[in-house]
Amino acid sequence: MGIEDTLEKANIVLLDIEGTTTSISYVKETLFGFIRSNLEHYVKTHWNDAEFQEDLVVLKQQAHKDKINKVEGLIEIPDGSIAAVVKNVLWQMDLDRKTKALKQLQGHIMHEGYNNGELKGHMYPDVLPALKSWVSKGKKLYIYSSGSIEAQKLLFGHSEEGNILELFSGHFDTAVGGKTDTASYMNISNELNCRCQDVLFLTDVPKEARAAKSAGMEAVLVVREGNAPLSEEDKVSFSVISSFPMLSC
Ligand SMILES: [Mg+2]
Incomplete structure (x- = not known):
């Protein structure tokens, strides 16, 4: 048939x-590349937003779980450290992890990129x-x-x-x-x-x-x-x- x-x-x-x-490369390269290169700026400019603070809570919960589970290479997130948040997220992305914490923040960064026209599907x-x-x-x-x-x-x-x-x-x-x-x-x-x-x-x-x-x-x-x-x-x-x-x- x-x-x-x-x-x-x-x-x-x-x-x-x-x-x-x-294309797979749109998702793997364009989209993830956008998130990587905008991550630090995003974290800095949204640090005081309620939405980002919620993302941060979930990231810290994940880091806490990872610590208990002795996940190799874990980057911990001390209070107030923008650099640690950035490092933790990049580390998770390098491992292609699918944690809720990672997906939630990635979603918000993508949202901004699509909304201001920098990203087109x-x-x-x-x-x-x-x-x-x-x-x-x-x-x-x-x-x-x-x-x-x-x-x-x-x-x-x-x-x-x-x-x-x-x-x-x-x-x-x-x-x-x-x-x-x-x-x-x-x-x-x-x-x-x-x-x-x-x-x-x-x-x-x-x-x-x-x-x-x-x-x-x-x-x-x-x-x-x-x-x-x-x-x-x-x-x-x-x-x-x-x-x-x-x-x-
Ligand atoms: Mg497929």
Whole structure:
């Protein structure tokens, strides 16, 4: 069955972001690079803001937990030390940690960057026209990404092609479970009140595609420049696309 037929059949399309709608380098380099280079300035200028003080409380709680757990290389955060906050955050980013404390502060720094126009969410050029054509054919679109729902909304609310959030009927992040867990896809179909077989999941990661397929969803692999190469087995197990096809009205 061709991808167009698979799409025609699905009532719901569930989309991954990194490596699927958006280049991995946008997230890993542009976005994280922005956070790194603006971190110190952000901490200094927002130190007295209530929002930052809340972020700081959570960062300190994390550092305290890390100390108890004897996490190697931990940078502690003494009261009032801007330098220590910056070092702690960079240390966590170097380790690619996914702590709530890190994500919360990163979210706020990104928020400022998107709001003042310094950041614009990347999308491959085929994405927007295809998504519009799918919606006009009555498909409902949802995002499922390991980036927080807030981060997803920032990216698509301030994309290179403007605010395209109205195309999406909803968003999921790892609150429903990890992306390589079959149960997560069942949780999503439960929340959407639909059967798994009504859902087509598009992702660049074969393990995620397998988990969705085990739950009963259709899954198609997306190949984009800069993605990890697929194995021969992956190419046999799944349909593979390198751009999003348009559905004609
Ligand atoms: Mg991905």
